[in-house]
Amino acid sequence: MLALLIAFDVTLGGIAFLITKDLMEKRSKKETKANDIIITEGLNERDNKVLEAIKEGARNLSEVIKYTGLPKSTAYRAVQKLVKEGYITIKRENGENVYLLKEKS
Numbered sequence: 001m002l003a004l005l006i007a008f009d010v011t012l013g014g015i016a017f018l019i020t021k022d023l024m025e026k027r028s029k030k031e032t033k034a035n036d037i038i039i040t041e042g043l044n045e046r047d048n049k050v051l052e053a054i055k056e057g058a059r060n061l062s063e064v065i066k067y068t069g070l071p072k073s074t075a076y077r078a079v080q081k082l083v084k085e086g087y088i089t090i091k092r093e094n095g096e097n098v099y100l101l102k103e104k105s
Contacts, residue, residue, distance in 0.1 A: 050078040
């Protein structure tokens with residue numbers, strides 16, 4: 001009887017391990033796909049929020065954060081992406097970075 005309980009316990013442990021491993025692999029694949037979408041499909045919702053904030057007059061990161069409600073790191077990455085994609089430029093004024101819309105040609 002004890003051997004049967006031990007075997008049952010080991011089997012349940014193995015099943016739990018396999019389920020957890022499978023869930024972790026699926027989560028990892030989803031995160032990778034989400035990152036690929038940002039890179040391959042242009043601007044995402046957060047990027048558009050930041051761009052809209054700058055269009056409405058947000059001139060620096062603090063103002064973008066206030067306007068959008070995004071975390072600082074997220075807003076910063078979106079600004080960097082918008083610069084890279086050619087939507088905005090960063091100009092230095094009075095020791096501070098100022099965001100300006102870039103004219104698309």
